[in-house]
Amino acid sequence: MSRHAHEVEKFCMFFDSIEIAQAALVRFRAFPGIEAVQGAPDNVEVTAAGVDKGTALLALADRLGIPREATLAIGDSDNDRAMLARAGVAAVMANALPEIRALGDIVSTRDNDHDGVAELFERLGL
Structure with a gap:
């Protein structure tokens, strides 16, 4: 991601089991500069730190006044x-x-x- 930050916005990964997803989540959260969350128990979503739906919501609200x-x-x-x-x-x-x-x-x-x-x-x- 760091080599291609301008090209990659988000990785959304689905795993074969909840246990594998949880293990991956822990590993991703150990990396500095990224955000790792789950949208479902078998899923991990990875973005740059500070990139999340809350930031997007407020940016859109600001743009629309x-x-x-x-x-x-x-x-x-x-x-x-x-x-x-x-x-x-x-x-x-x-x-x-x-x-x-x-x-x-x-x-x-x-x-x-x-x-x-x-x-x-x-x-x-x-």
């Missing part, structure tokens, strides 16, 4: 953590990981496979 407190993020996994932490309103799916649920200002009663996002939009009047 939207104040931070007027932003909404919806998530359920570790790869959503930074986005939820930086959003004005953090909405979390019912099936979110427990540590991600703890970040939510609002939590759906339905999961992401059963119209959880639609439920949140309805509850928020969107």
Whole structure:
């Protein structure tokens, strides 16, 4: 990645088992200058340090002239953590990981496979 940083934005890798993914996550997190998170138990996503959904959310909001407190993020996994932490309103799916649920200002009663996002939009009047 360091030799081709201008060409590589993200590595998204899926593994044969959760155990292999966890071992890979630990190894990737040991490298300085990169960010390693999971979007699913069998997945590892690797980007440059400081590159995450939260940074992207605020960059987009700034570009569009939207104040931070007027932003909404919806998530359920570790790869959503930074986005939820930086959003004005953090909405979390019912099936979110427990540590991600703890970040939510609002939590759906339905999961992401059963119209959880639609439920949140309805509850928020969107």
